[in-house]
Amino acid sequence: MISKDEIDATVKKYEKKGKFAIATVCSHTALQIFHGARQEKVKTIGICTEDRKKVYESFPYGAPDEFIIVDDVSEIPTEELLERNAVLIPHGSLVEYVAKKITEIPVPILGNRKSLEWEGDRKKLYEWMKDAGLETPEILQPYEIDRPCIVKTPGAKGGKGYVIVKNQEEFEQKVKTDNVVIQEYLIGVRAYPHYFYTPLTKDGYRASEGSVELMSVDRRVESNVDESYRTQIALMNIEPSFTVMGNESLVLRESLLGEVLEMGKGVVESAEKLFGGIPGPFCIETVVDENLQFFAFEISARIVAGTNLFTQGSPYTDYKFGEPMSTGRRIAREIKLAMKNKKMEKIFY
């Protein structure tokens, strides 16, 4: 691991120049990181492959000021970053892509790179959680499995590949990998509080020499388990109904946005070929399966009721417009533009 002294020397240099830029790999939470930096008037750099660039360019307020194009995002362009006085913001995809090499990167990384080995090694993680005073699920040995358990394989791949077992026999049947953790299956409802720890100010919730800030809370939507009850009912004798009564909001994994945009592009261009196009709002109704494959089952070539959630815009409109933009507002703006440019016939029929 690179020494803390070497990193300290680098940030001292940045401090002397009075300059820095925020850099990260274009994935995961990059749109949010760049959008937030722009709000704070901080320069941004996106490390990106050529084919993903257009996804980020399509959101002007979530795109970086500068792209550094790489063949493979696991190769962090450290020289270019240091020249630009860049600091790296680590996120789940960056950590996954760069893997162990991350500890050697000479570019300053927000946080403490030692935390990676404490998160990644389940034994150390449990030591940390216990030391922090957190309640944790029991960890069992195969011969101790006497209740539903979740078997976790090494590496954080977004939940994929976890296995449920109820006893040792099932464990031996289903689990072929080494270095797994057998965790008691917790019964309850998941919650993921998002914190920010600052050692620089004391006006939040005091922790150590600084303070902990609670930023937000989410619950993850996991495919297929989080609609499994819909499948179960399909196999039972109860007659399910599918009357829509409302809508709830969702953000997608940032890595899915490229495909989501490509689907939209496909629908538009195909519509032009088949029947002259579909200007204005539309929706593709999809199911995402456990391989994160989108399956479309409807298209609505107009405003859909789900947009009613977003009178103040959504994360995606924040990245695209930089101001509150509902689909309703977008409609009005499009017509104004068509009127101004005398192109109304392009969008009406």
Next chain:
Amino acid sequence: MISKDEIDATVKKYEKKGKFAIATVCSHTALQIFHGARQEKVKTIGICTEDRKKVYESFPYGAPDEFIIVDDVSEIPTEELLERNAVLIPHGSLVEYVAKKITEIPVPILGNRKSLEWEGDRKKLYEWMKDAGLETPEILQPYEIDRPCIVKTPGAKGGKGYVIVKNQEEFEQKVKTDNVVIQEYLIGVRAYPHYFYTPLTKDGYRASEGSVELMSVDRRVESNVDESYRTQIALMNIEPSFTVMGNESLVLRESLLGEVLEMGKGVVESAEKLFGGIPGPFCIETVVDENLQFFAFEISARIVAGTNLFTQGSPYTDYKFGEPMSTGRRIAREIKLAMKNKKMEKIFY
């Protein structure tokens, strides 16, 4: 179908006058459409029945500038609309109410009215989706049913009337209508991305001559299937618990708002009669069944914890107040007004 040339001539007239108004039927996403148009300083017209008018009037920032009252929203007042240089924004309810006559309406409609027949005819829809490069669920013939399938009857009625079958026998028992589509039941989690296609600008995600914008994503809440697991557990031997740990936000179908407001009115007026009234915030705890009937099971005559979601307001407060309005802020404002008007005794006890 009316010709594209005729519509083009109409929009040319609007362009010459330099005037237009946004019109739609008061339902579905009308509050959002009018709210967005107001943000863009565009004139709005609501096509509305007399009895629904007060629902829309109760949201000043989501109401249209002008109402055209009709006996039946399936009758679009085309002359009045053309006189007012109106363009129509189609939404699901408008399309459903007006049905096939929509293709003949001489008022410019945002988008391309040819798309309607491509969405409405399942064979054409599949042709479109396949041509667009989308993955789609398999479509089966009755004798091919070898897994759970969803049987869809013609017309988009918000999901009502869909039937699940597992084999041909069940299909023949349960499905009596013709012209149905038998679709493989997809296992996964639903996602509904909302797009906007503009042929006028190229700064979004390039598609054809313009660009596709991703506006937002939702997941629909369907009654009764989306709480079916709660019912199932009720029939099992597991002891469910109902400890509230948090709240998630929701928007309701716009067509339900009239009933929601009437329920509120009923509770207020009844409270006055029975025990002197309930000034300030309150909540009616309800279940919505598959017929979209509300059943109340509690009333809380005070601020409830679910309002904590909406520190920046909700779509409903955006439509009512036109500025960020939490229930907390609403309380402070009410008391200020009562103080100013020396009416505090009206709201305290």
Next chain:
Amino acid sequence: MISKDEIDATVKKYEKKGKFAIATVCSHTALQIFHGARQEKVKTIGICTEDRKKVYESFPYGAPDEFIIVDDVSEIPTEELLERNAVLIPHGSLVEYVAKKITEIPVPILGNRKSLEWEGDRKKLYEWMKDAGLETPEILQPYEIDRPCIVKTPGAKGGKGYVIVKNQEEFEQKVKTDNVVIQEYLIGVRAYPHYFYTPLTKDGYRASEGSVELMSVDRRVESNVDESYRTQIALMNIEPSFTVMGNESLVLRESLLGEVLEMGKGVVESAEKLFGGIPGPFCIETVVDENLQFFAFEISARIVAGTNLFTQGSPYTDYKFGEPMSTGRRIAREIKLAMKNKKMEKIFY
């Protein structure tokens, strides 16, 4: 019960002085109430125990202007409140803590304190709901139980202790308390519309002499029932998958925030001891069980994808920063501060 005349005299005094302050018990929706009052430039008072004070102080824009520290929040400091021209905003926790004594409190309470006995007594509640024209679930006698029923014990404790029974036998086995209500188990999807009734203005949805405003709608997340389908699948032969495809937002019960912040503090201080600390964003992945006990199963010492929901901030950042603050923006701001104070080595490695 204190007389309406006495309260009217008190509010008249406040009106003469032209002064008032908003007071409530620090719990439930207090952050929202104080945050909204601050937006309206109204003075606020928090009734709080010493140990909860730091939770509220950690959210400067959701904290009251003044704390009145009490040993027990069931003891409302009425003299101090009257001296400060305070009015009380009742919420679920205040009503639960103060219980029957609330009717005697000489401080003006927003709303009508008579409503409490109409909500709290199930027979009166049903009289009110029926009179208001609401549909309600059937109430059954033990010998009438012929379908799944939910048995509710007196007092509103957030859903805890409700029991499901299917017949009289099960009822007698499971229910030992008196004064219970046996309610038909409704099949559908829950919805909780939040209203505000103002007798002072008529520009909303007209009800009685004033109007009803629809503020927002939520659906409650209840532990463990609202993820029970995840447990069920764990006990079946279907192979569930846990691939994250998106995130949905959540607010937690306000009473859980203290523990959430303590958990964050524990993780920070433990990280310092074990490996030098974790400046910047982090997330603790938890399950909340039916006793509202948090169990941690992962820690991520970086920005997590769930924060993508909150480009405009969350209720918690509204309370902390008083302006739109995403985790992305928070990162940029932290680095700017470190740069300015030449403390970058404190947050990078």
